[in-house]
Amino acid sequence: MDAFYASVEQRDHPACRGRPVIVGADPHGGRGRGVVSAASYEARTFGIHSALPISQAYRRCPEGVFLPVRMSHYQAVSAQIFQIFGRYTDLVEPLSLDEAFLDVTGSLRLFGSAEAIGRRIQAEILTETELRASVGIATNKFVAKVASDLRKPNGFVVVPPGQAAHFLQPLPIERLWGVGPKTAGRLRQMGLMTIGELAARPQLELAAALGPLGAHLWDLAQGIDVREVIPEEPAQSVGAETTFPEDTADPVRIRQTVLALSEGVARRLRVEAIQAGALTLKLRDETFQTQTRSVSLSEPTDQSQDIYRTALMLLERLPFSGRKVRLLGVTASRLSDLMGSGQQLSLEINPAGAKQRRLTEAVDRIHARFGKGAIRPASLLASS
DNA sequence: TCTGGGGTCCTAGGACCC
DNA sequence: TCTGGGGTCCTAGGACCC
Structure with missing residues (x-):
């Protein structure tokens, strides 16, 4: 989009x-x-x-x-657009809310050429959402993405089979997927400004300079990308972070923020029926230095109190710098599906855990019925 | 000049196991 | 008394993407 x-x-x-x-x-x-x-x-x-x-x-x-x-609004619009994609193939790989790869190899007999499918999707998005999309068509993901970015807005770029290297050759190295500011700087030091210049060097030279990334970039520069279009996979992590309006050293404010972040992450875990097997706390100080501390949990959880307690423990593990705090973040990872994990059993034999869980369920029901913010920890009442 | 918030993937060292 | 080689898992940090 x-x-x-x-x-x-x-x-x-x-x-x-x-x-x-x-x-x-x-x-x-x-x-x-x-x-x-x-x-x-x-x-x-x-x-x-x-x-x-x-x-x-x-x-x-x-x-x-x-x-x-207005993120939840854009999510709703995104769902509408992905619904259009689903008319043409099941092989839809979301890249973000507004971007996806579609493998239409199996749809050609039904709908004609890839180009015809691209035109139809672009037109249906416009008539059904009044929004413009750009389309890139190629024989692999990387080239299709570059093609889609090339003539925005309302672009439509087809790279015919066999033409990928020629198409990429004049473009700057920053167009290579995976080349950011750091890698671009190293490539420029090697005298490489365009994708064509990179493609002309021996692959071993790139691999020697940048490791496996270098070898991969060389492939991309030739127009080679063997990665499949893989429909949506479960998330690897669920996190929340926030930057203070002004840097703070106030311990009460810091703890309240950790609590609010923990509550938010825990609620999302419960909504998605997954549990955290590990937690990470992130702190960025007034000098923009960022530190993280993480632990694997002995037992997966989706409970706010568990996450909050663990996050505070991780916070205490950070060395005291005396510097003000700019940003705090809480992230859950090693996520496991609630279904069939043996998790229920261990909760049942722990009375305190069972009580906590009933409390959480009650809070979730109040949220479902009266909306977000209808109930919250007393310590957060004044903060919003 | 100031640097968000949501993520993914990779690297590297150390602990630990066989 | 000195110490291999294979592997996994854990943690911290960083690059990158939208």
């Missing part, structure tokens, strides 16, 4: 059409702390793009329309 969040907002608010729309953190008159999540094409003419600090975006275009991220 093209400028997805911003396009959804322009669709929903006609007054914003034709104007620079910036979806992201609150700019707070130029003193906001977040970044831009999405910028409309009008906003991009001011040099505004995603990941740009919101304060800079404000400076570049103070008259712009700054809107908060």
Whole structure:
């Protein structure tokens, strides 16, 4: 999808059409702390793009329309778009809310060429959601993705079989999937600016310089990508993190935040009927130094209290620096399905655990009936 | 100039096991 | 008294993606 969040907002608010729309953190008159999540094409003419600090975006275009991220709304729109994909193939691999790979190899007999399918999907998205999408068609995932990004917005790029290397050759190395700022810097030091230049070097040279990543990048530069389109897989981790509006050293505020994050993660685990086998606490201080501490749990859990207690224990494991805290995060990993894990048994023989679980179930029912925020720990009452 | 929040995957060292 | 080689798991950090 093209400028997805911003396009959804322009669709929903006609007054914003034709104007620079910036979806992201609150700019707070130029003193906001977040970044831009999405910028409309009008906003991009001011040099505004995603990941740009919101304060800079404000400076570049103070008259712009700054809107908060409405994630659950975009999720609903995303579901509508993925439903359209499902009409043409079961092999849909989501890459994000607004992007997916579709393997239509098995759909050709029914719908004609890949190009015909791409055109139909693009048209159905437009008529059913009033949103524009860009399509890339190729014989593998990497080339299709590059093709889809090339002519945004409303792009449609087909790379015929056998043409991938030729198509990629003039593009900058940053277009290679997996090349970020660090790797791009190393590649430039090797004198490599374009994908074609990288492709012309011996693969062993890349592998020697960058390890397995180098060998993989060399493959991509030739237009070789053997990765399959794999339909949605269960998540590997579930986390929540937050940046304070201003750095803080207040221990009460820090504990309250850890509690709120723990509650949020635990609720998502329960909604998805999964449990955490490991937990990680993340802390970023005022100097932007980030540290993590993690543990594997002796017993998987989806209980807020378990996660909160463990997160506090991990917090105490961090060396005391005396520096203020900028960001806190709590992440659950080693996730296991609640079904058939033997988990129930061990809970039953633990009266305190059983009581805690009944309490959680009651709280979840109150949430389901009266909405988020209807009930919360007393220590969080004042904070929102 | 200031750097979000949601993730994935990889690396590297140490503990531990056979 | 000195110490291999294979493997797994755990933890911390980092690069990258949208």
